[in-house]
Amino acid sequence: MLEVKGLMVFYENALAVNDLSLKVQAGQVVGVIGSNSAGKTTLMNTLSGLILDQRIKELRKGGERITIMGKVIHEGQDISDMPAYERVRLGIVLCRERHPVFPDSTVLENLAIAGHLRSKVEVAQTTELCFDLFPNLTRWRRRKAGFLSGGEQQMLAIGMALVVRPRLLLLDEPLLGLSPAMQEKVVEAIRSVREKTGVTIVIAEQFARPILPMLDFGYVIENGMLTLTGSGRDLMENPEVKSAYFGL
């Protein structure tokens, strides 16, 4: 479904992603595991096309130079230069890290904005699905998203991504800043999204333990380089993963 070939990303002269290649098959849940500054966000932004916008903005500002090499291929089509909003039309939807919601709009308005490309009926349906998945949000329908807790904002952000009706859902650190109990809930929700909609999912995460069990395939990256690959089960039993990510 999606393939990355020889990706390299430089911020000025600093290499953030180094010769990375990966494959995502339709229907899979794929994990990208890495600690802070491993290059997860850079990778996800490259898959979603957001980095192209960042590059343009930096250029206008006369800020840092962002260089991207390598290819992103979606169902045989090279989309490396396709802007982010067009990739969304292909069904590639990114949920950015740190619960990206519109703080000044209510929960319902946030979901409606997310339905930009969808009909009213479709938005109404997925809005209901979203409240089923995250019952915590139900009582805050008319509350401004900026006043929700971090965990609630994260749920809303995932809900918004679902309203777009992705075929390939990219989740950047969905568990960041959540309590273990909340993390369980979000993992449970991701699992149920997959069952209900059959969407393909790529999760970038540093908390490996909660997500490894549901991965069909995982990539471990460090300093922008692939260090390990394997199924979720293989990775769970790998001693290096255990010591680095489980603190054992």
Next chain:
Amino acid sequence: MLQGTIIYGFINSVMLLLVALGFNLTFGISGVANFAFGALYITAGFLAWIGLNTLGLPYWLAGPAAVFITAVLAGLLYRFVVLRVRGLVVSEVIATFGVGLAILELFRFLGFIGFEYTLPEMLDLEVSLAGVIVDGQRLAILLVGAGLTLFLWWFTRHTRTGRAFRAIAQDEHTALTLGINTERVATVSVAFGAAYAAVAALVILPLGTIAVNEGYHVLVNALAVCIVGGLGSTLGVVVASFMIGFAQTFTATYLDTSWMMVVSLLAILVILLARPSGLFGSQKQLEERI
């Protein structure tokens, strides 16, 4: 006397509101600075004048054409001049202000000065409100003002594009990840705001002549209303229009008309000192929470 002042204060407030709506739509709701706003207002006036007097078109054609051309001009201006500095608010302000200045001074240079530059009135009648005679044009201002306010309120809440305006103002990257073409939406917002400016020009300018300096006054007034009301809030703009509008009319009646612009400037100053996010602005407080 007092009744007259109150009614004319009310009308003056609606005039401010008309002028501020378009500015608020672009700068407040979408977060795109368009400081060529006053110039576009005057451009619409001259376009309508040229349509009516030079080309001899009927009003029903010249009026809408002026609105349309102003909107397209604004869109092109944004697309080809401002887009290069998109995201850098200070540069956007300077670039658009510069373009506005160029447009206004070009009109002056080309000799568009004089009493012959007037637009015809829309409603040819007079009514008496509480014993005060109000002419048809001022009635038209009240009607159009109410109509445009309601339309804007509805538009930003219940249409796809209106929601996209709010989205790009709050977080452009998130908007992109939801499939919103942020640069196109910003361009549409500028064109839309310019159309509002043009309609305001068509209903307000018949009260006087189309004067280049009016372009600067319009910008200052729009800015004052939006800053006092809190950028982005339609309710805030309505309330602020009435506060400043009445203050201006009372100043003009009991002091002198030349003090009217001072009221706007003072209002900006006071609000920036006392409550920088405006009376109804909540954006700043919310941002701090995240």
